[in-house]
Amino acid sequence: MxxxxxxxxxxxxxxxxxxxxxxxxxxxxxxxxxxxxxxxxxxxxxxxxxxxxxxxxxxxxxxxxxxxxxxxxxxxxxxxxxxxxxxxxxxxxxxxxxxxxxxxxxxxxxxxxxxxxxxxxxxxxxxxxxxxxxxxxxxxxxxxxxxxxxxxxxxxxxxxxxxxxxxxxxxxxxLAAATRLLADALAVKAPGGSTEVRIPPYAVVQCVEGPRHTRGTPPNVVETDPLTWVRLASGRLTWKAAVEEARVAASGERADLAELLPLMS
The missing domain is CATH 1.20.120.450 (dinb family like domain)
Structure with missing residues (x-):
């Protein structure tokens, strides 16, 4: 469960x-x-x-x-x-x-x-x-x-x-359905509103405990493309490699998702 x-x-x-x-x-x-x-x-x-x-x-x-x-x-x-x-x-x-x-x-x-x-x-x-x-x-x-x-x-x-x-x-x-399901799964695994994960054009979710963002630019933002997200969530790509290869943009002290991925194994 x-x-x-x-x-x-x-x-x-x-x-x-x-x-x-x-x-x-x-x-x-x-x-x-x-x-x-x-x-x-x-x-x-x-x-x-x-x-x-x-x-x-x-x-x-x-x-x-x-x-x-x-x-x-x-x-x-x-x-x-x-x-x-x-x-x-x-x-x-x-x-x-x-x-x-x-x-x-x-x-x-x-x-x-x-x-x-x-x-x-x-x-x-x-x-x-x-x-x-x-x-x-x-x-x-x-x-x-x-x-x-x-x-x-x-x-x-x-x-x-x-x-x-x-x-x-x-x-x-x-690809849209797979992206959205796995993005929502992240929000389930790490409930909260301090980090915004953007996977354009299919999904945006709030996750990770901490101060909740209400307006303006979020202090913690992760952005990537759908296929990279699917690879991260399914364990085909590590967070470290994705960041080093510039497949993921992450800013803010709560924007490191390494400990939360993969979602599936």
């Missing part, structure tokens, strides 16, 4: 559905171009190869169906903002499942096509209010689908990092 409760912002279910399918489509199109040599390349995710990373991306999407196959919980017992803090709970099981999927599906394009077809059918069948049992607790389907934008954006970036010259685009709506 997250360190504190914060009411999550509202997301348009139709836009989130479109964003998830668009980003998954971007991945599918790129995977079709990968050679066996490229699929065998290492990634920044431990011992996973590109092939295993692709299998995991499919697995992240089929998580919707696996949850739908379980009995529906009686009532919600989590919020969308609990999810980022629960992502490391099942890491060993996820690793084993990913490796098995990779071995069972030599034709990755056919595998991803089936994943996409299954997701569309599930979203056409079940309302967004349908409760799912997830690793974070019982959440509505519409909320859980927002978390899939984070999975897809993060792992698209992992693929681009693993394969030289690969440049899978990030759907604007998917």
């Amino acid at each position: 997250s360190p504190a409760k914060k009411r999550p912002r509202a997301y348009d279910p139709a836009k989130i559905r479109t964003a998830v399918l668009a980003q998954f489509g971007n991945v599918r199109e790129a995977v079709r171009t990968l050679t066996p040599e490229q699929l065998a390349l290492p990634t920044r995710l431990g011992e996973w190869t590109v092939r295993e990373l692709v299998a995991h991306i499919g697995m992240a999407v089929t998580a919707v169906g696996r949850s739908l196959d379980l009995p529906e919980p009686a009532k919600p017992d989590a919020t969308l903002l609990d999810w980022p803090f629960a992502t490391s709970v099942s890491a060993p099981a996820i690793d084993a499942f990913t490796r098995r999927l990779s071995a069972e599906h030599p034709d990755l394009d056919a595998y991803l096509a089936g994943v996409e077809q299954g997701l569309v059918a599930q979203l056409d069948t079940h309302p967004g209010s349908r409760l799912l049992e997830t690793n974070a607790g019982a959440l509505p389907l519409a909320d859980y689908l927002v978390t899939r934008t984070v999975e897809l954006v993060v792992h698209t970036d992992d693929l681009n990092a693993a394969v030289p010259g690969l440049d899978i685009p990030h759907d604007r709506q998917a």
